[in-house]
Amino acid sequence: xxxxxxxxxxxxxxxxxxxxxxxxxxxxxxxxxxxxxLSLCNRCGECFKACPRGLLKPAIQEEYEGSxxxxxxxxxxxxxxxxxxxxxxxxCPTGALDLQLGRQxxxxxxIEESCQARQGFYCLLCEDACPxxxxxxxxxxxxxxxxxxxGCGACGLACLHGAITLIRQPGSR
Numbered sequence: 001x002x003x004x005x006x007x008x009x010x011x012x013x014x015x016x017x018x019x020x021x022x023x024x025x026x027x028x029x030x031x032x033x034x035x036x037x038l039s040l041c042n043r044c045g046e047c048f049k050a051c052p053r054g055l056l057k058p059a060i061q062e063e064y065e066g067s068x069x070x071x072x073x074x075x076x077x078x079x080x081x082x083x084x085x086x087x088x089x090x091x092c093p094t095g096a097l098d099l100q101l102g103r104q105x106x107x108x109x110x111i112e113e114s115c116q117a118r119q120g121f122y123c124l125l126c127e128d129a130c131p132x133x134x135x136x137x138x139x140x141x142x143x144x145x146x147x148x149x150x151g152c153g154a155c156g157l158a159c160l161h162g163a164i165t166l167i168r169q170p171g172s173r
Contacts, residue, residue, distance in 0.1 A: 021067040025074040026106035030089035040096040050091035077153030107151035115163035129158030
């Protein structure tokens, strides 16, 4: 009897829970583990003000509305590259961004089919822009050394064809 009662309670509890909303954007590079980040971040905006390149913005997409993700800082590399200066973490009063845990690579390069080098044209813009030398153009197209890539966004800014996007890496904190 107890078994049936527990199963009934579990099913009722699971049915009443909303599915968890997942943040699809990169967090600032010093972000702690996501569930702790969400519980500590008080959305004060100090990290936004501290970023010298203005790369942090609040998560305000419609899918985040009413969820714990709404208003929390996300990294936007569309208009600049991250220098990993740590200003955002030093400004964070709650510990949601923590320099002592080390920089977390949150983004990964994704090269689209519109890449000129992939289409056989001579183009070294992303290779030249990469401060980590993680991108190499060859006769076969573009190769990215993901272990060397730090997700700074320099390659995406350099690409005149919009063929490089930075996506949140699976399994990032």
